[in-house]
Amino acid sequence: MSDGGRRMAALPGRQVLADGVYEQIRALIMNHGIEPGERVNIDEVARELDVSGTPVREALARLESEGLVSRLPLRGYRTTPLLTRKEVEDMYGLRLLLEPPSAATAAKAMTKAFAAELTAELASCPSAPTGDGYDGYKLLSAHDTRLHQLILRVAGNAAVEQAFSRTHCHLHFFRLSYQQPAGEQTIEEHRLIVTALIEGKAVAARKAMTEHLEIARDRLLARF
Structure with missing residues (x-):
């Protein structure tokens, strides 16, 4: 790694926790400070x-x-390496099979407690971040991950929820869309999904989730 923009700020002495080191290296990868496919030298990073x-x-x-x-x-x-076009298509193919029906199921299973959780999650990221790098955009990415996982949890299918978690898809999609976030559009799509869920409208929830995933997929595929 070169010294310039890729150099990591030193953390204080021996009191550094693994979490701090993890976040710094993760930010470098997400910001392409360490390029995809590049070797990470442990001694140099340390x-x-x-x-x-x-x-x-x-x-x-x-x-x-x-x-x-x-x-x-x-x-x-x-x-x-970054995801290939085929990998993006495959990953969204899986999501389109799992998430729209799960959104419909979640709408049918809606309770006041679940509605409160969904409302609180929307409020956690009310507007898109202003920065185009990982430090700003990670808040939206984390919100996106939590919301989709919450909907799957409300739907009550643990196997689907675990399969989604294992893909870490949001991390990989962010690496592809670096410096081209569509934050406001994503948040508006989330509002449409949550509104349909809270109102118990299964068909509308399924449709909103399908459109959200298709728009996100097509935006990423345009990068190729």
Whole structure:
């Protein structure tokens, strides 16, 4: 890694927690500070962060579980390549099979408690971030992940919820859409979905979720 914009700010001494190291390396990957497919040198990262190699290895293990880095035998880690067009199509194909029917089921299962959770989640990200990098956009990405997971939880299918969680799709989609977020549009689409859910309108919820996923898919595919 070069010194310029890719250099990580040093964290204080030996009191650094693994979470802090993890967040800094993760931000670098998401901001393309470490390019897709590039090797991550543990010793170099530890030196730049002024920490031992242990929290760096712990952070990289967490990032490997998210599919953002992969282990190279006897050579450390490298960042994973960006999704291909086929992989994006496949991932959205899976989501379109699982999430619209789950939204319809969630609408039928709606309660006051679930409605309150959905309303609170919408309020957690009322407007799009102003920045176009990971530091600003990660708030919207985290909200997007939580909302979709919440809808799947309300639908009550644990297997679908677990399958969605394992894809870490929002992280990989963000890497593709870097510097081209469509935050306001995403939030408005979320409002339409949540409104249909709270009103118990299964057909409308399914339609809103389908359109939301198709718009997001087509926006990403345009990158290719």
